[in-house]
Amino acid sequence: MSNSTFLQKTLAGETSMGLQYCLPNGMCVQVLDEGVIRFEPNDASSSGLDLVVSCGIHGNETAPVELVEQLIERILRQELRVKSRVLFIFGNVAALRAGKRFVEEDMNRLFNRSPEVEDGPEKRRAMMLEMHVGRFFGSNTTPRFHYDLHTAIHGSLIEKFAIYPLPKPGCRFSATEIARLSLAGVETVLLQSTSSSTFSYSSNYKYDAHAFTIELGSARPFGQNTGIDLSKMDAYLSGLIQGQLPHPELIPPQVQIFRVSREIPKTSHDFKFAIDGKTDNFTPLAKGLTLAEDAGVPFVITEDDARIIFPNPDVPPGQRAGLVIVPARNYLAEQ
Numbered sequence: 540m541s542n543s544t545f546l547q548k549t550l551a552g553e554t555s556m557g558l559q560y561c562l563p564n565g566m567c568v569q570v571l572d573e574g575v576i577r578f579e580p581n582d583a584s585s586s587g588l589d590l591v592v593s594c595g596i597h598g599n600e601t602a603p604v605e606l607v608e609q610l611i612e613r614i615l616r617q618e619l620r621v622k623s624r625v626l627f628i629f630g631n632v633a634a635l636r637a638g639k640r641f642v643e644e645d646m647n648r649l650f651n652r653s654p655e656v657e658d659g660p661e662k663r664r665a666m667m668l669e670m671h672v673g674r675f676f677g678s679n680t681t682p683r684f685h686y687d688l689h690t691a692i693h694g695s696l697i698e699k700f701a702i703y704p705l706p707k708p709g710c711r712f713s714a715t716e717i718a719r720l721s722l723a724g725v726e727t728v729l730l731q732s733t734s735s736s737t738f739s740y741s742s743n744y745k746y747d748a749h750a751f752t753i754e755l756g757s758a759r760p761f762g763q764n765t766g767i768d769l770s771k772m773d774a775y776l777s778g779l780i781q782g783q784l785p786h787p788e789l790i791p792p793q794v795q796i797f798r799v800s801r802e803i804p805k806t807s808h809d810f811k812f813a814i815d816g817k818t819d820n821f822t823p824l825a826k827g828l829t830l831a832e833d834a835g836v837p838f839v840i841t842e843d844d845a846r847i848i849f850p851n852p853d854v855p856p857g858q859r860a861g862l863v864i865v866p867a868r869n870y871l872a873e874q
């Protein structure tokens with residue numbers, strides 16, 4: 540039997556759909572696709588919780604991929620007792636091999652769309668991943684979670700934070716889910732204000748999962764992530780896998796909540812930031828600042844206490860070149 544990890548086999552092109560098998564401890568395993576593996580307990584020991592953990596949707600964001608690799612291996616070695624249904628996803632395998640954010644297109648802008656004949660590999664993979672998530676959740680009525688793990692391109696004044704996709708009409712941001720994230724070491728949450736083409740938005744919108752994009756530090760190549768402490772996230776996910784769903788009632792006071800005030804649209808190749816394109820996430824933006832100019836149109840900061848997230852002037856026209864966020868703890872309380 541090979542000593543390679545599931546990640547190593549995936550990167551070597553050695554994983555594809557296989558038959559389910561069960562271990563003596565009652566845990567059943569099935570590889571559903573390249574880089575996609577499902578674990579299920581036998582019914583008697585099930586906790587009634589469905590968990591999707593995805594990573595590597597951007598191929599240069601390797602710290603969460605290494606974390607997920609270790610979780611999978613601990614389960615396969617039967618060190619971690621699976622009491623929940625769990626789906627692990629290594630998202631953009633070709634980009635992970637290349638060590639690049641993407642090969643042709645940013646995969647995290649390709650979810651929640653309809654297939655087209657001329658779709659390239661990243662569009663097709665995004666569609667397949669949505670299908671696997673949909674089949675995994677199926678018609679179960681058990682609580683559904685999807686944590687899509689990332690790292691950020693630039694430095695950040697706050698290392699770990701989550702993006703909470705806009706809830707469906709009639710639904711609200713959940714204070715309990717935000718409090719749970721704090722147990723995973725994520726103490727800053729951005730509430731999205733628009734629909735989106737990200738993986739977490741799709742799982743929330745289509746499958747009613749508690750879904751988040753989670754940023755866990757800076758993007759570095761494999762083997763260079765020792766500076767990122769993922770021990771709380773590791774413990775939190777290990778607990779969920781073992782069927783332990785914590786029930787925090789209140790958001791701890793140290794948790795910071797922002798909401799997205801506006802996306803910074805890039806409409807043309809003339810788009811220019813007035814700030815350095817590599818400015819740290821959460822850098823404050825003075826009211827009245829002309830932050831960017833695009834085809835002669837200025838983008839002026841009109842908000843009090845604004846900050847910038849994900850500045851990236853290099854995205855193609857039609858995509859967001861960053862987000863302007865503002866504090867929103869009271870906003871959440873009023874929901």
Ligand SMILES: O=C(O)CCC(=O)N[C@@H](CCC(=O)O)C(=O)O
Nearest residue numbers: 647690691692693702737752849
């Ligand atoms: O650091 C950056 O500029 C990008 C980090 C990253 O990949 N962030 C995600 C956020 C997705 C979301 O808004 O939910 C992305 O850009 O896809």
Ligand SMILES: [Zn+2]
Nearest residue numbers: 597600689690
């Ligand atoms: Zn990312």
